[in-house]
Amino acid sequence: MSLVLSPPERAVPAPPADPGPRPGRLAAWVVRWRLALRLARRDARRAKGRTALVGLMVGLPVLAIVGGDVLFRSQDVTGDEFVASRLGPADALIQGHARERVWADPLYGELLQPPEEPGAPWTAEEVADRLPAGSSVVERQVGKILFRTDIGYATVEGYAEDLTGTSRADAYEVAEGRVPERDGEVAISRDMADRGIEVGDTLALTREDVPGTVVGVLEAPGLDGLHFVVVPPGEADLLVSPRTEFFAEVPGGLDWPAVQDLNGQGLVVLSGLVAQDPPPASEYQPPSWPAEAGRSNAEVAVAALIAAALLLEVVLLAGPAFAVGLRKQRRDLALLAANGGTAADLRRAVLASGLLLGGGAAVTGALVGIGVARGAIPVLENRTGATFGPFQVPVLDVLVVVAVGALAGLAAAYMPARQAARTDVVTTLSGRRGQVRTSWHLPVLGLIVAGAGLLLTVVGARGTGLPVAGGAVLLIAGVVLTTPWLVGLLAPLARRLPVPARLAVRDATRNRSRTAPAVAAVMATVAGVTTLAIGSASDSAQSERDYLPQAPMGAASISVFDADEAGWADVAAEVRGLLPGRDLVPVRTVRWTADDMTGLLVRADGCAGPMPECSWYPGAPGLLTMVGDIVVLDGEAVLAVTPPEHRDAVEAAYRPDRVLVFGSGAVDDSGMVTLQGTRWDEGSGTEELLGDVTLPATEIVPASPGTILRAPATVVVPPALADRLPVEMVTSRLLVGGPGAPVSEAEEQRLQEAITALSAESYVYVERGWSDELWVARLLLFAVGGLLVLVATLTATGLAVADARPDHATLAAVGAAPRTRRLMAMGSAAVIGVFGAALGVVAGLAPGIAVAHPLTTEVYGSGMGAVVVVPWDLLAAVAIGVPLLAVLVTGLVVRSRLPMARRVE
Numbered sequence: 001m002s003l004v005l006s007p008p009e010r011a012v013p014a015p016p017a018d019p020g021p022r023p024g025r026l027a028a029w030v031v032r033w034r035l036a037l038r039l040a041r042r043d044a045r046r047a048k049g050r051t052a053l054v055g056l057m058v059g060l061p062v063l064a065i066v067g068g069d070v071l072f073r074s075q076d077v078t079g080d081e082f083v084a085s086r087l088g089p090a091d092a093l094i095q096g097h098a099r100e101r102v103w104a105d106p107l108y109g110e111l112l113q114p115p116e117e118p119g120a121p122w123t124a125e126e127v128a129d130r131l132p133a134g135s136s137v138v139e140r141q142v143g144k145i146l147f148r149t150d151i152g153y154a155t156v157e158g159y160a161e162d163l164t165g166t167s168r169a170d171a172y173e174v175a176e177g178r179v180p181e182r183d184g185e186v187a188i189s190r191d192m193a194d195r196g197i198e199v200g201d202t203l204a205l206t207r208e209d210v211p212g213t214v215v216g217v218l219e220a221p222g223l224d225g226l227h228f229v230v231v232p233p234g235e236a237d238l239l240v241s242p243r244t245e246f247f248a249e250v251p252g253g254l255d256w257p258a259v260q261d262l263n264g265q266g267l268v269v270l271s272g273l274v275a276q277d278p279p280p281a282s283e284y285q286p287p288s289w290p291a292e293a294g295r296s297n298a299e300v301a302v303a304a305l306i307a308a309a310l311l312l313e314v315v316l317l318a319g320p321a322f323a324v325g326l327r328k329q330r331r332d333l334a335l336l337a338a339n340g341g342t343a344a345d346l347r348r349a350v351l352a353s354g355l356l357l358g359g360g361a362a363v364t365g366a367l368v369g370i371g372v373a374r375g376a377i378p379v380l381e382n383r384t385g386a387t388f389g390p391f392q393v394p395v396l397d398v399l400v401v402v403a404v405g406a407l408a409g410l411a412a413a414y415m416p417a418r419q420a421a422r423t424d425v426v427t428t429l430s431g432r433r434g435q436v437r438t439s440w441h442l443p444v445l446g447l448i449v450a451g452a453g454l455l456l457t458v459v460g461a462r463g464t465g466l467p468v469a470g471g472a473v474l475l476i477a478g479v480v481l482t483t484p485w486l487v488g489l490l491a492p493l494a495r496r497l498p499v500p501a502r503l504a505v506r507d508a509t510r511n512r513s514r515t516a517p518a519v520a521a522v523m524a525t526v527a528g529v530t531t532l533a534i535g536s537a538s539d540s541a542q543s544e545r546d547y548l549p550q551a552p553m554g555a556a557s558i559s560v561f562d563a564d565e566a567g568w569a570d571v572a573a574e575v576r577g578l579l580p581g582r583d584l585v586p587v588r589t590v591r592w593t594a595d596d597m598t599g600l601l602v603r604a605d606g607c608a609g610p611m612p613e614c615s616w617y618p619g620a621p622g623l624l625t626m627v628g629d630i631v632v633l634d635g636e637a638v639l640a641v642t643p644p645e646h647r648d649a650v651e652a653a654y655r656p657d658r659v660l661v662f663g664s665g666a667v668d669d670s671g672m673v674t675l676q677g678t679r680w681d682e683g684s685g686t687e688e689l690l691g692d693v694t695l696p697a698t699e700i701v702p703a704s705p706g707t708i709l710r711a712p713a714t715v716v717v718p719p720a721l722a723d724r725l726p727v728e729m730v731t732s733r734l735l736v737g738g739p740g741a742p743v744s745e746a747e748e749q750r751l752q753e754a755i756t757a758l759s760a761e762s763y764v765y766v767e768r769g770w771s772d773e774l775w776v777a778r779l780l781l782f783a784v785g786g787l788l789v790l791v792a793t794l795t796a797t798g799l800a801v802a803d804a805r806p807d808h809a810t811l812a813a814v815g816a817a818p819r820t821r822r823l824m825a826m827g828s829a830a831v832i833g834v835f836g837a838a839l840g841v842v843a844g845l846a847p848g849i850a851v852a853h854p855l856t857t858e859v860y861g862s863g864m865g866a867v868v869v870v871p872w873d874l875l876a877a878v879a880i881g882v883p884l885l886a887v888l889v890t891g892l893v894v895r896s897r898l899p900m901a902r903r904v905e
Contacts, residue, residue, distance in 0.1 A: 032348060036352035039352065040349070040356045043353060054358075055364065056361075056791065058362060058365065060787075061788070062361070062365030062401055063365040063372065065369070065401050069397050069401070070370055070373035071380075073392045087270065087272055088171030090138070090247035091249050091272055091273070092270060093247055093269070093270040094137075094248055094268070095244070095245055095246070095268045096121060096122025096126075097118065098117060098119045099119030099266045100115060103285065106269065106270070106279065106284055108270070110268070113286045121244065127246045128248075132258075136249045138248075139247075140161035140233075141243070142243055143240050143241050144156070144239065144760075145206070146240065147229070148203075152753035152756055152757030152758075153757045156229055157228035158239045159230045160232065160235060160238070160242070167247065172219065173218065173220065175190055178215055180231060182232060183235055185212065185231075186230065188229055189219070189229075190218070192227050199215065199217060200213070200214060201213075202214070206238055207757075210238060253271065253273035254273055255271075256274050256279050258271075353413055355406060358408060361405065361409065362405025362406050366401060366405075374391060443482045445481055446477075446482035447482060449474055449475075450477075452474055453470075453472065453473070456474060458850065459471075471850070472527075472531055475847060476527050479520075479839060480523070483520040483839075484513075490509055490831065491506070494506055501827040503807075503824050504826075504827025505827065507800065508800070517796075518793075519831075519832055519836040521788075521836070522789055522832060522836025522839075523843060524840065525788045526840025526841055526875075526878060529878050530840060530845060533874050534845070534868070534871070535852050536778050538867050539855045540775075543772075544770045545867060547770040549624070549626055549767050550765055550767055551641070552643070552737075552739060554767065554768070555736060556735070556736050556748060557734075557764070557765045557766075558571060558751070558762070560758070571758060572586075574758060575754075575755075578750055578754055579743070584734055584736050587627045587632075587637075587735065588731055589630065589730070590727055590730075591728065591730045599680070600630050600678075602617070602630070603676055605668045606668070611687070625710075625712065628713050629715065630714065632718075633712065633716050633717075633718075633719075634718065642712055645710075650700065653700055656720050657696065658697055658718070659675075659696065659715060660716040661699050662701075662715070663700075664699060666715075667697045671698070672694050673694070673695055673696075675692060675695065676690075677689070677692070690727060692726060695721055695724065782874055782878060789837065789878060789882045789886075790885065794889060796828075808821045829883070834880075852869070856868075
């Protein structure tokens with residue numbers, strides 16, 4: 001019997017408990033990013049100073065973009081906003097201009113082309129019959145109304161309408177008193193009340209001094225800044241040149257087909273429903289009109305350039321802060337890597353900081369920008385005279401800018417994140433920094449991109465402005481890519497500098513990951529300022545060059561359209577009484593009226609054909625006239641209306657027996673000019689010749705093709721030769737005052753009121769010369785650009801000083817003077833600010849000159865072509881003054897002494 005032993009049964013382990021489904025990739029991604037965001041939030045709380053700097057760097061450009069966009073949208077009165085202010089509670093505003101087809105702009109309710117036959121006036125009943133069932137129509141009269149002042153009469157807008165029992169009662173807001181209810185009562189605008197007219201006062205209306213008791217002060221949207229008077233419908237006869245308007249309430253509103261049907265019957269319609277969804281211009285413009293002109297390419301180019309520059313600024317300004325932040329985080333990142341963190345985890349930790357800080361700063365900057373714009377609107381209206389519409393926040397634009405700001409913060413952290421992914425654990429934990437070399441690929445790529453941008457900019461200068469914007473962005477981006485290499489070129493210069501400056505340059509070139517973004521930020525800012533400043537200054541220069549004065553500087557030009565010679569004598573007496581001691585210069589020209597279409601033409605030299613085919617007019621560019629084409633003036637009057645720069649030439653050429661001709665091509669070789677009178681016969685459509693006369697003449701021509709000749713007229717006839725002219729010359733206006741005795745604004749108002757008392761058909765204009773409408777924009781450009789340069793320089797310098805603390809401690813340990821640290825900090829500010837500004841001016845010159853060409857391409861005026869002006873004073877203030885201010889501020893705030901620290905190499 002044998003005993004067989006079987007091996008013991010091996011214990012089978014129990015299956016592990018089911019841990020549940022494993023997390024998917026999306027869940028794992030969310031977990032990793034949530035951890036990275038928690039680390040970023042903890043780091044932001046620990047480094048409050050650096051967090052504030054990054055917030056400022058990202059938030060400031062976002063603030064500028066959002067604030068500027070809000071101001072622009074609030075100032076730009078859109079079609080529906082205009083319609084709302086014009087309609088009030090009504091659905092449509094209708095005007096009867098004809099009894100046949102009319103072409104009208106549905107966005108503004110204006111005729112595009114006058115009708116051939118105006119036809120009989122429309123009535124409210126006729127308009128109501130052409131509207132859908134259930135519609136109601138309210139009529140009002142619109143015109144001008146005169147009221148007596150202490151000196152004469154003033155003219156304001158006048159409305160005759162019922163504000164008591166109709167829908168128009170809600171069109172105005174009663175600020176004081178009530179609306180007029182019966183004849184003899186009037187209401188005035190807030191602007192008239194601000195000039196001293198109160199409720200209860202009596203206005204003397206029209207030249208008959210019809211009394212009107214002020215019973216209320218009214219306000220209405222869209223009428224801010226307008227002086228107006230409202231009277232009851234029964235006193236519509238007080239208005240001058242009244243016209244009828246009809247306000248309609250239509251169930252469901254008037255759509256575009258209904259508006260087209262009314263246009264076909266001779267009615268011009270402004271519909272609130274159509275304004276919300278306007279038709280294309282091709283559907284309402286006359287067939288003979290040219291295609292609709294798009295928005296100026298130059299303006300689009302400038303807007304695109306501003307947006308690109310500011311967005312690029314966000315990335316470049318925040319880059320140094322993240323670079324230095326990486327230095328502060330490197331030990332934490334090394335510990336994370338030592339405990340199993342992958343390169344992706346290290347990169348994600350830095351990117352989370354960029355996303356968190358960039359997003360928070362963008363939201364804060366947008367909110368502050370909206371608040372700043374809201375507070376700036378009344379200030380701008382009071383200081384600049386600009387008129388803003390309803391306060392408008394473009395929500396979609398704000399959300400886009402906030403999103404881009406957050407992405408810009410993320411982009412600013414990208415390069416530091418890549419460096420973090422390559423963290424050397426041993427080097428970092430031992431306290432050493434390591435060295436990071438600059439790749440040669442980026443400078444080469446940058447030079448190629450910059451060259452392409454420069455080429456595109458040059459091409460764009462010859463055509464539209466859009467390629468200029470694209471070329472400018474490429475040019476600046478190319479210079480940004482080459483900035484680390486350009487910073488490295490400063491190293492050889494350090495040998496010739498004093499010790500503190502040498503150390504500052506050495507620190508800048510050694511730590512290019514921190515220095516290059518700061519220099520690029522300053523460069524991009526100054527490049528944008530340079531481009532926009534050149535474009536703005538060139539636009540202003542072209543406007544000044546082509547400005548056409550109507551009288552000598554400081555002189556008042558008085559026109560009375562229905563006065564005969566006796567009437568002009570009364571006007572002259574009134575002017576002498578108001579402005580004693582001022583010389584009056586009468587200007588005599590050919591009388592041209594609807595009943596007597598008489599003209600006086602100049603025959604071109606060498607032309608033997610009939611008039612008016614041979615009529616001469618100086619076609620050469622550079623001739624601007626003040627008081628007309630052919631005028632009669634004596635010697636003193638000619639000199640009075642000649643600008644000072646040409647007065648000597650005119651005084652030397654003027655003779656009482658010779659005609660002055662400004663321009664070439666009218667005086668023959670014997671020194672004679674031929675003037676021929678004509679009369680247009682509207683019935684036959686022919687020109688009747690009234691005779692001609694040949695007079696001795698002297699030519700005055702521009703000194704060179706590029707010189708502008710501002711002359712009194714194209715032809716000046718002395719009074720001694722006026723009787724020989726084939727047509728009668730009559731007084732057309734009076735000039736009073738001038739450079740030696742200018743007419744003030746108060747005198748202008750008194751003069752206007754006094755002349756209006758003599759004739760309602762009068763006009764007073766005081767020549768105060770060209771005014772630069774873009775100076776406020778350039779001032780804001782300098783303020784924003786200078787602030788960005790100052791903030792970028794100071795921030796980058798502060799980061800550099802903080803980052804270089806171990807180097808400063810070493811210098812102190814080997815016996816360096818305490819002021820060395822201060823001087824090094826000032827040197828760092830100079831490297832960042834001055835070098836970056838110099839690069840910015842160089843990078844912005846070409847786009848600025850290219851932008852100036854489409855902006856100043858001549859359409860009207862002297863025809864002398866584009867203008868390019870470089871405002872060196874503004875560029876010097878931004879590129880030299882602001883960086884030097886940053887250097888000075890750095891020297892004042894940086895402490896000289898530093899506590900000793902241990903450094904491991």
